[in-house]
Amino acid sequence: MTDNALELHGVDMHYGYVRALDGIDIAVRQGEVLGLLGDNGAxxxxxxxxxxxxHQPTNGEIRVHGAEKTFGSPADATHAGIQMVYQDLALVDAQDIATNLSLGREILRKGLLGWLGFVDHKAQRRRSTEEMEKLGVRTAAMTRPVEMLSGGQRQVVALARGATRVFNDERNGILLLDEPTAALGYEQTQQVQALVRRLADQGVACVLVTHNLPLAMAVCDRITVLNRGRKVADIPAAETENDHLVGWITGARPSMFASEEAA
Structure with missing residues (x-):
């Protein structure tokens, strides 16, 4: 039994004559933070x-906890235990924290009111509070509208919403993070960084896309670098440094797999 939560083997992605991905092999283990770096267009x-x-790859194989999967839609990936936290957060600003954490899994009231679709807001707030405590997250009151939160608090709510959907009794899932600190200041970035690390410590596999190299070095266990659709580096964060990463990102440093590509 593999301890890899998510594996991609030989993944190609073509848009007509454009090859956006070329033979990508990637694996992320349970409880690992994998940094995915690269320049724009990588x-x-x-x-x-x-x-x-x-997106469905042109070629290649996807495995989740060792089982081969074919995703026809994001719903298929969600069912397999994969959650995506988008850069725009996809939060409902006018609704409170508890409602945002419960989107798509609302608790209905008992009896006729539940049958008519009325939501049990008190029960949702209790569940949301418990879930945030389990994650070790402290933010504003569950009744506070998201539009009243700081940028860091909003990002934490979005991360927590994804995290609560990948926890289960058998194994934890995979969280995909797209530039989670792009619009945040230093203190807010530290808050998000601590939460990502805490999620990994609780067994969640995290894939972190970022342009923030200090963040990647601080929070990631391993770093993969893409350059023009190819994987050019895959290395433990402790065994590399910023200058090497910049070299792989810009193409100034040879690919770690140059001999394989030549063959």
Whole structure:
């Protein structure tokens, strides 16, 4: 039995004559934070979309906890235990924290009112409070509208919503994070960084796309670099440094797999 939560083997993605991904092999283990780095156009977003079921690869294989999967839609990936936290957060600003955490899994009231679709807001607030405590997250009151939160608090709510959907009794799932700190200041970035690390410590596999190299070095266990649709580096974060990462990102440093490509 493999301890890899998510594996991609030989994944290609073609848009007509354009090859956005070229033979990508990636694996992320349970409880690991994998940093996915690369310049604009390197293929990071495309790869996230393949992982999340938004795009179907032209070729290649996807495995979740060792079982081969075919995703026809993001709903298929969600059913397999994969959650995507988008850069725009996809929160409902006018609704409170508890409602945002419960989107798609609302608790209905008992009896006729539940049959008519009335939501039990008190029960949702209790569940949301318990889930945030389990994650070790402290934010505003569950009744506070999201539009009244700071950027860091909003990002934490979005991360927590994804995290609560990948926890289960048998094994924890996979969380895909697209630039979670792009619009945040230093203190807010530290808050998000701590939450990502805490999720990994609780067994969640995280794939983190970021342009923030200090963040990647601080929070990631392993880093994969893409350049023009190809994987050019895959290395433990403790065994590399910023200058090497910049070299792989820009193409100034040779690919770690140059001999394989030549063959």
């Amino acid at each position: 293929g990071k977003s495309t790869l996230l979309k393949v992982m999340s079921g938004a």
